[in-house]
Amino acid sequence: MSTDSPLKPLDKPINALSDNFGPVVKTRDLTKRYGRETVVSNLSLEVQAGEIFGFLGPNGAGKTTTLLMLLGLSEPSSGEAWVLGLNPVKAPLAVKSQVGYLPENMGFYQDLTAEENLKFVCELNNLKNAPLAETLSLVGLLENRNRLVSTYSRGMRQRLGLAEVLIKKPKLIFLDEPTLGLDPDGIATMLELIERLPREMGLTIILSSHLLHLVNKVANRVAILNKGRLLALGSVTDLAHQANLEPDLEKIYHYFFKADQQEGAA
Amino acid sequence: MKAIIRKELADHFSSTRFLIIVSLLFMISFLGAHLASQGIREVLKVGGHEYLAGRVFLMIFTATGGFFPVTVFLALFGPLMGLVLGFDAINRERAQGTLSKILSQPIYRDELILGKYLAGLITVAITLSALLILLAALGLIGAGVTPTPEEGLRLLGFWFLSLVYVGFWLGLAIVFSIIFRSVATSALASAALWIMIAFFLPVLGQALAQVVTPTLDAQRPTYQELADRDLVNQVVSKVSPTGLFSQASQVLLDPTNRGSSQAFQMAVSSRVNRLLLNHFQGGLSLGQSLALMVPELLILFGFTLATFIAAYLTFVRQEVRSI
Ligand SMILES: Nc1ncnc2c1ncn2[C@@H]1O[C@H](COP(=O)(O)OP(=O)(O)OP(=O)(O)O)[C@@H](O)[C@H]1O
Ligand SMILES: [Mg+2]
Numbered sequence: 001m002s003t004d005s006p007l008k009p010l011d012k013p014i015n016a017l018s019d020n021f022g023p024v025v026k027t028r029d030l031t032k033r034y035g036r037e038t039v040v041s042n043l044s045l046e047v048q049a050g051e052i053f054g055f056l057g058p059n060g061a062g063k064t065t066t067l068l069m070l071l072g073l074s075e076p077s078s079g080e081a082w083v084l085g086l087n088p089v090k091a092p093l094a095v096k097s098q099v100g101y102l103p104e105n106m107g108f109y110q111d112l113t114a115e116e117n118l119k120f121v122c123e124l125n126n127l128k129n130a131p132l133a134e135t136l137s138l139v140g141l142l143e144n145r146n147r148l149v150s151t152y153s154r155g156m157r158q159r160l161g162l163a164e165v166l167i168k169k170p171k172l173i174f175l176d177e178p179t180l181g182l183d184p185d186g187i188a189t190m191l192e193l194i195e196r197l198p199r200e201m202g203l204t205i206i207l208s209s210h211l212l213h214l215v216n217k218v219a220n221r222v223a224i225l226n227k228g229r230l231l232a233l234g235s236v237t238d239l240a241h242q243a244n245l246e247p248d249l250e251k252i253y254h255y256f257f258k259a260d261q262q263e264g265a266a
Numbered sequence: 267m268k269a270i271i272r273k274e275l276a277d278h279f280s281s282t283r284f285l286i287i288v289s290l291l292f293m294i295s296f297l298g299a300h301l302a303s304q305g306i307r308e309v310l311k312v313g314g315h316e317y318l319a320g321r322v323f324l325m326i327f328t329a330t331g332g333f334f335p336v337t338v339f340l341a342l343f344g345p346l347m348g349l350v351l352g353f354d355a356i357n358r359e360r361a362q363g364t365l366s367k368i369l370s371q372p373i374y375r376d377e378l379i380l381g382k383y384l385a386g387l388i389t390v391a392i393t394l395s396a397l398l399i400l401l402a403a404l405g406l407i408g409a410g411v412t413p414t415p416e417e418g419l420r421l422l423g424f425w426f427l428s429l430v431y432v433g434f435w436l437g438l439a440i441v442f443s444i445i446f447r448s449v450a451t452s453a454l455a456s457a458a459l460w461i462m463i464a465f466f467l468p469v470l471g472q473a474l475a476q477v478v479t480p481t482l483d484a485q486r487p488t489y490q491e492l493a494d495r496d497l498v499n500q501v502v503s504k505v506s507p508t509g510l511f512s513q514a515s516q517v518l519l520d521p522t523n524r525g526s527s528q529a530f531q532m533a534v535s536s537r538v539n540r541l542l543l544n545h546f547q548g549g550l551s552l553g554q555s556l557a558l559m560v561p562e563l564l565i566l567f568g569f570t571l572a573t574f575i576a577a578y579l580t581f582v583r584q585e586v587r588s589i
Contacts, residue, residue, distance in 0.1 A: 107363020123269030
């Protein structure tokens with residue numbers, strides 16, 4: 001892991017691995033069916049090293065399902081995925097040791113302290129002498145590290161979740177609605193952290209969120225999903241261009257959404 | 267997997283639920299063993315029981331003393347230990363949102379389920395060791411008898427047998443914790459199956475035996491009638507882990523026990539006094555007892571393995587996310 005990472009994302013590839021393997025994430029016709037229902041349908045996209053990639057779509061669009069497939073936690077029904085050049089179905093451990101995942105409802109052991117929770121994650125990752133204090137201070141929980149998680153506020157938990165993701169020094173992180181249930185201050189803190197990470201730790205981030213104005217602020221590129229299908233993919237400027245709109249993600253999102261519905265109706 | 271086992275062990279030994287069940291088991295088996303040892307002491311005081319030499323010690327576990335023998339008590343209530351350690355193994359993690367977190371770390375799913383199972387088994391092993399050692403100490407002090415090496419070995423065998431037996435219930439509870447999303451449901455299902463297998467199945471077996479092999483004169487059943495009924499009883503008890511454990515532990519802990527049926531006993535006692543017979547034969551050797559209980563042990567082992575494999579397969583195939 002390089003500490004002397006580039007100042008700006010996308011200036012230069014982050015590390016040797018992503019150099020060798022091209023896109024950090026690549027999917028080709030990735031599909032997931034539960035019974036008869038197709039919840040992710042022929043998804044093909046690429047995420048480049050150092051990007052903050054916004055993953056958008058209404059409830060049930062298939063965002064979480066896609067992330068689970070990328071982690072090897074759910075098997076694709078068809079299609080393929082590569083994460084850091086690896087196939088998550090065939091090499092799940094190699095993928096999981098380099099990818100951090102903050103689930104939409106991150107849980108903790110309530111009867112353990114924040115630090116004990118973090119230590120357990122280190123043990124599962126076989127990390128010895130992990131920088132516990134540093135990571136906790138990065139997310140602003142150093143003073144409260146010996147408190148039981150059951151006494152933590154929603155925002156603190158979410159930041160502890162981020163610490164658990166970062167402690168393993170991942171190359172890529174998936175944040176599934178990291179701002180869920182946070183107050184404006186909490187959201188601002190989380191957002192600031194998200195923005196800093198690619199710069200300071202050389203991370204690539206896939207960020208799933210419903211808060212479009214926030215994604216607008218931080219994301220280099222976005223994908224818009226609906227009912228498992230990819231509606232749009234590109235930077236906000238590109239998409240604005242396509243839609244003949246000003247670069248406002250909210251408007252762009254609704255534009256592609258309506259276009260899709262009209263197509264469906266036709 | 268070490269991390270998982272370590273955490274589970276810490277959880278188990280600090281869990282109030284588990285401590286409550288264990289103290290209950292300890293207290294009641296203490297009472298049973300205490301009463302048994304007092305009874306033994308009374309008998310020994312009278313004297314003339316030299317023929318009992320080399321098997322008095324284990325009577326602490328098998329004698330009734332006006333109460334459950336320890337073996338019967340463990341057969342009926344030992345399962346609780348396994349159930350309480352397993353019934354929320356997976357669904358609790360799922361409910362509190364730690365399951366997807368654990369599984370997104372670089373470990374195989376197998377490791378999680380195996381780690382949980384092994385941690386439960388280690389907990390049971392430690393608890394059983396403590397229990398048997400304490401009961402043995404009670405026998406030493408209370409009844410004033412020292413075990414022979416062979417009795418020590420038999421006790422060790424009983425420890426292993428109990429571990430396999432409780433392991434069955436542990437596996438069963440873990441299966442329920444995977445199938446049922448709700449912790450309450452899996453607790454209830456575990457308890458229901460426990461009552462079913464431990465308490466109703468034997469009664470059901472007897473009822474079935476009576477239906478299948480009716481006796482003409484209930485007061486004076488013939489040898490053939492008894493033999494038939496035994497057969498049905500035996501078959502039924504061999505499909506019940508509790509029955510298997512009871513039979514095997516009787517044979518193991520009581521050298522005079524030949525796993526014999528009612529019919530056999532009747533056949534023997536009609537000719538010679540059974541005790542006298544045993545006296546002349548001096549009971550079974552350890553090897554003979556072991557040989558006698560091999561079928562029960564193997565079937566029980568099969569049951570235990572089956573619950574573990576069921577837990578493993580259902581878990582590995584299940585979607586991470588609950589619906
Ligand atoms: N285990 C499952 N079995 C059947 N259907 C499932 C399962 N898990 C998810 N689904 C369905 O898959 C679809 C996509 O779900 P997914 O969680 O990926 O959506 P999402 O985009 O993350 O939505 P949200 O914004 O609400 O988090 C939904 O319709 C959901 O009901
Ligand atoms: Mg989701």
